[in-house]
Amino acid sequence: MTSRPHVLLWTDSPAAYLDAIAAAGLADRVTVETLPRKEKPSADQLARTEALMALAVPPGVLPAMPKLRWVQAMTAGVEGWLALSDLPGNLTLTCARGTHRESMPENIIGALLYVAKPYAAAVENQKQRKWVQCVAEPLAGKTLGILGLGAIGQDVARIAAALGLRVIGTRRRPEPVADVAEVFPPERTPEVLARSDFVLLLLPATPRTDNFIDTERLGMMKPGAWLLNFGRGHLIRDDDLVAAVRARKIAGAVLDVYRQEPLPAEHPFWGTEGIIVLPHIGGPHPQRDRFVARVFVDNLARFLDGEPLREVVDREAGY
Numbered sequence: 001m002t003s004r005p006h007v008l009l010w011t012d013s014p015a016a017y018l019d020a021i022a023a024a025g026l027a028d029r030v031t032v033e034t035l036p037r038k039e040k041p042s043a044d045q046l047a048r049t050e051a052l053m054a055l056a057v058p059p060g061v062l063p064a065m066p067k068l069r070w071v072q073a074m075t076a077g078v079e080g081w082l083a084l085s086d087l088p089g090n091l092t093l094t095c096a097r098g099t100h101r102e103s104m105p106e107n108i109i110g111a112l113l114y115v116a117k118p119y120a121a122a123v124e125n126q127k128q129r130k131w132v133q134c135v136a137e138p139l140a141g142k143t144l145g146i147l148g149l150g151a152i153g154q155d156v157a158r159i160a161a162a163l164g165l166r167v168i169g170t171r172r173r174p175e176p177v178a179d180v181a182e183v184f185p186p187e188r189t190p191e192v193l194a195r196s197d198f199v200l201l202l203l204p205a206t207p208r209t210d211n212f213i214d215t216e217r218l219g220m221m222k223p224g225a226w227l228l229n230f231g232r233g234h235l236i237r238d239d240d241l242v243a244a245v246r247a248r249k250i251a252g253a254v255l256d257v258y259r260q261e262p263l264p265a266e267h268p269f270w271g272t273e274g275i276i277v278l279p280h281i282g283g284p285h286p287q288r289d290r291f292v293a294r295v296f297v298d299n300l301a302r303f304l305d306g307e308p309l310r311e312v313v314d315r316e317a318g319y
Contacts, residue, residue, distance in 0.1 A: 005304065006067070008045060009034045010054035011074065013289050017053065020293035021300065029304055041065075051303060053296055056080050062088055070303055072296050076100060076283075077232060078313050079205040093313040094299055098151045099291040100283035105155040107282045108230055111254045112139065112160070112198060114276070115226050140164025145196030147189060147212075148203040148231060149177055156200065168192055172317075193220040198228060205232035206318030213237065218244040224251050230282040233258040238269070245274040256282040 007030050009017050014034040021027050030051075035041060037055065046064045053072040062068065063086045070092045073081055078095050081087060114120065117136045125132045144160050146153045146169035154177055157167040161179035168182045170189055177183050184192060193199060199221060203209045213227065214237040221227070227250060229236055238259065244250050252274035258267075261280055269275050285291065299309045313319060 004029060004031045005050045006030070006045075006048040007032045007051045007300070008041065008049040008053070010037065010041070010052065010057070011035075012037050016289035016293045017296060020290075020297040024297045024301060026297065026300055026304065030300070051300065057084070059084060059086055062086060062091065070094070070299075070309065072096075072299060073313075074292050076319075077205060078319060079232070079234075082313070082315060082318060092309060093315075094295075094309050094311045095313050095319070096292045096295050097311045097319075099288060099295060100285075101151055101155055102291070103285040103288075104152050104230060104282045105159055107256070108152075108156050108200065108228065109159050109163075111228055111230075111256075111276075111278070112144070115198075115252065115254060116142075138164075142166070142197040143168060143195055144198045144200060145169055145192040146180075146200045146202060147192065148201065149180060149183060150202060152230075153200070153202045154178070154180075156202075165198075168195065189217070190220050193217060194222070196225060197222065198226050201227070201229040201231040201235050203231045203235055204317075204319035205234045208318075210234050211237040213241065215240040215244070218249055221250050223249065226251050227253040228255075229253065230256045233261070238267075242268045242272050242275070245272055252276070254278065256280055 009032060018032065021032060033045060035045070041049070041061065048067060049065050050067045051070045052068060053074065055074045062084065068091060073093065073095045076095055076097045076099065078093065081093055116139050118134045140163065142165055144165045144167050146157060146167065149169045149171040153169060157177065157179040160167050167180045169180055170184050170186050170192055171177065172186060174183045174185045201213065203212060212235045218240060241253060245252055254276045255269060256278040257280060263269060263277060269277050295311060302309050
């Protein structure tokens with residue numbers, strides 16, 4: 001009788017994944033072990049694990065797993081995995097791409113409404129019992145430029161178009177996208193920046209996108225435009241953004257991701273008028289483990305049946 005493949009769930013919340021494995025009828029086809037994040041795999045676990053699901057791993061772990069063939073990352077971003085100097089070249093790495101599709105588009109639209117409508121000012125005026133009449137700026141007729149028209153970007157485009165926004169953006173393969181008026185290749189980013197009233201960053205973190213938004217590209221934006229970053233903190237050169245906002249080169253920025261999290265108290269983002277600091281609320285969801293579990297179990301079934309896995313990371317592209 002062939003032994004069942006050993007799967008290690010290295011997470012503090014394995015229940016959703018165990019339930020999904022059982023619901024998919026896979027429990028009798030695998031031997032599953034769970035391990036809290038603060039603990040390290042035992043020598044026996046290292047020796048027998050063939051499939052691993054984890055948020056991240058420290059250096060030295062993956063090469064110590066001689067039978068490991070597949071790793072399922074619990075996040076969409078995999079820059080931490082790709083930064084491992086000992087990441088085995090023959091190891092299949094899959095990510096949780098698409099698991100933010102319920103929460104992130106809503107939060108991005110919320111950010112658009114926040115900067116376009118006078119609700120924040122009204123709340124401050126209420127504290128002083130001041131009645132200040134104003135006219136809300138409409139979103140309809142404005143242009144939203146999305147840098148990175150992946151799954152999240154396409155969902156945002158659908159909602160934004162329903163609100164009357166004209167959506168343009170960039171994509172590595174610039175095929176037509178529903179609800180997007182114009183799709184450009186990355187080299188035409190300057191055109192998107194120049195035409196957009198709101199610029200949304202949804203690019204992955206790769207060597208090519210590090211410090212992507214700098215003084216030069218900020219100078220291509222409209223003076224009244226807002227920058228929204230829900231992609232990766234490394235996309236922005238922090239000092240350049242602070243300088244541009246303080247000099248009113250752009251209207252402001254809504255940031256949800258940072259180079260260092262939590263954002264240090266001394267960081268200038270906190271005290272720069274026009275920069276709104278969100279505590280990385282874009283993607284988290286109260287039931288996110290269930291979403292990741294769907295991707296994991298689908299891939300687990302494929303792994304057991306010898307079929308191609310979904311959401312395989314392109315190491316050269318970086319995501």
